[in-house]
Structure formats: structure tokens, C-alpha cells
Amino acid sequence: MFLLGASGHAKVIIDILKAQGVTIDGLFDDNPNCTDLKGYPFLGALKDYKKAIDSLIISIGNNSIRKRIAEDFQNIDYGTAIHPSAILSDDANIGNGTVIMHGAIVQSSVLVGNHCIINTSASIDHDCTIENYVHISPNATLCGNVTVCEGAQVGAGAVVVPGKRIGKWALVAAGAVVVRDVPDYALVIGNPARVIKILK
Structure with missing residues (x-):
């Protein structure tokens, strides 16, 4: 490698x-x-x-x-790195180039795209979809049926309640609690999370 x-x-x-x-x-x-x-x-x-x-x-x-x-560099074979302490469901699907760090949990029927980072002790529950180039930061928690669109980042310790969508290239600040969908390119902070800026 x-x-x-x-x-x-x-x-x-x-x-x-x-x-x-x-x-x-x-x-x-x-x-x-x-x-x-x-x-x-x-x-x-x-x-x-x-x-x-x-x-x-x-x-x-x-x-x-x-x-x-x-x-x-599209013609390269991209590998994955998954720490042995991570817990992955047998039917989770992990894309090329993705890294899953120490203590992360990826539950049943989760789809993780290409070139993602699932960071230390992050938790992704059932039926979530993580699109390409996403970063789920340390200790972030995604409840069931959450979609995180391309390029978005969910900050350290943030929580996303079930069924919500994090828009493409959005940023969920550390510790935020997401209770409604996050627009594309939005920066959201707080509990409940609110949009404070559009990043594009």
C-alpha cells in the first residue's frame, strides 16, 4: 500500500x-x-x-x-484502511479509498462511498448513506436513515437525528445537534443546529 x-x-x-x-x-x-x-x-x-x-x-x-x-488519478487502484477495533456490519458497503479509524461503528445496511473518513469512535447507525469524500469526525453520531451528501463534514461530537439529510459540502460544527435537514454548502452550529453561513 x-x-x-x-x-x-x-x-x-x-x-x-x-x-x-x-x-x-x-x-x-x-x-x-x-x-x-x-x-x-x-x-x-x-x-x-x-x-x-x-x-x-x-x-x-x-x-x-x-x-x-x-x-x-482515476486509473489507480484505491485501497481501504479499516482498524481492527472498528465494528462493521457484514452488510455494510465500504467504498474505495475510505478509511475507518479506531473504535468506529458502522451498522447494518450502511453505504459508505469512496474516499471517506470515518474517524475515531464515530457511530453510523442502520441504513445511513455516506456519499463520496465525506468526513465523519471523532465521536460524531449518525442515527438511522441519515444521508450525508458529497464532501460534507460532520464535526466532532455532533449528533444527527434519524432520517435527516446533510447537504453536499455542508459543515456541521462540533457538538451540533441536527434536528432538520441541512442545506447544501451550509455551516450549521448549536443545539438545535441552525444555519449561520453558506460556504459557497
Whole structure:
């Protein structure tokens, strides 16, 4: 497995892959000053790499950057990283390039798209749909039948009650309690969550 990006997010993914027993072949980054991360070598920019790549994870926390990179490099086989302490239903469906971190719970009939982050101890209940490039932050809770649209982020410790829709590229602030649908590109905060800004 190769990683693209050398941030703190990459450090966590390295730990997950090691716990899975997956071999890490190196990291790509556009920063020419990088030398290694946690003992794993830098291989330069991905666009300049001439050897075969068996599998890659985009180890960058920013949703829009993950999307841009995935669209720029569409012919790569993207892997997944799922920590052994995560609990996944047998009928949950996990997309390519997605990372599920320590202690996360993904329940029955959940669909998680491509290049998502399900962060530490996040909880996703039955029949939720998580679209591509979404980030569910640490300790966030999604009750049943929630839809989180492309590129949205649900902040740390936030709660989304059953059946609600989080619009594309919306941001639910840390600790917010979502009791109604969130519009596309909206920033919502508070309990109950209210729109304070449109991000586009």
C-alpha cells in the first residue's frame, strides 16, 4: 500500500495499516523537503513516479483536496484502511479509498462511498448513506436513515437525528445537534443546529 500525503492524517492511517498487517511501501508528497514519516520513505510526487502502484490511499484530511486528487488519478487502484477495533456490519458497503479509524461503528445496511473518513469512535447507525469524500469526525453520531451528501463534514461530537439529510459540502460544527435537514454548502452550529453561513 502507498499513501499520498504526509500529514497527521497519514500517521493515523499508517497505524491502521500496521494493525491490519498491510505492508506500507512509501508515501508520495509534492513537498520536496520531505524525507520520511514514521520511518517510511518519501517517493516524491505521485505524478513523477514511474513504477507500478498496487494500491493507494489519499492520506489527506481535506475533503475537496481528496476529491481533486482522486479525479486527477482515476486509473489507480484505491485501497481501504479499516482498524481492527472498528465494528462493521457484514452488510455494510465500504467504498474505495475510505478509511475507518479506531473504535468506529458502522451498522447494518450502511453505504459508505469512496474516499471517506470515518474517524475515531464515530457511530453510523442502520441504513445511513455516506456519499463520496465525506468526513465523519471523532465521536460524531449518525442515527438511522441519515444521508450525508458529497464532501460534507460532520464535526466532532455532533449528533444527527434519524432520517435527516446533510447537504453536499455542508459543515456541521462540533457538538451540533441536527434536528432538520441541512442545506447544501451550509455551516450549521448549536443545539438545535441552525444555519449561520453558506460556504459557497
